[in-house]
Amino acid sequence: MGVIIGLDLRYENGHVITDPSKRAKSDQSLRGLKKRPNPELADRIVRNTYKVLLTRGQKGCYIYCQDPALRDYMKKRIEKMNLPEA
Structure with a gap:
């Protein structure tokens, strides 16, 4: 399985932030x-x-x-999860 994370989810200034305006135009989840x-x-x-x-x-x-x-950021988090515990 694969997931493409678009520009509606970004990493800035040490935080993961969302930007609903960058959501795909075909996405109906934010319609209202x-x-x-x-x-x-x-x-x-x-x-x-x-x-x-x-x-x-x-x-x-x-x-x-x-x-x-x-x-x-995601790469570092995944690598951290896969480290053997001391």
């Missing part, structure tokens, strides 16, 4: 939030989408991040 903006709800929807996608692979998951900073 244009009339009544709710940044907290939009943030939760974006994060939950990726959480669900990243936890569905039963035999593994390939991840591609469009944001280079997020790619480096």
Whole structure:
């Protein structure tokens, strides 16, 4: 399985941030939030989408991040998880 993480999820200034305006135009999950903006709800929807996608692979998951900073962050986190404990 593979997941492409778009520019709606980025790593800036030491934090993973969401940017719902960078969401794919075909995505309908944020449809009603244009009339009544709710940044907290939009943030939760974006994060939950990726959480669900990243936890569905039963035999593994390939991840591609469009944001280079997020790619480096994810790589470090995964390497840290795979280190043997001392």
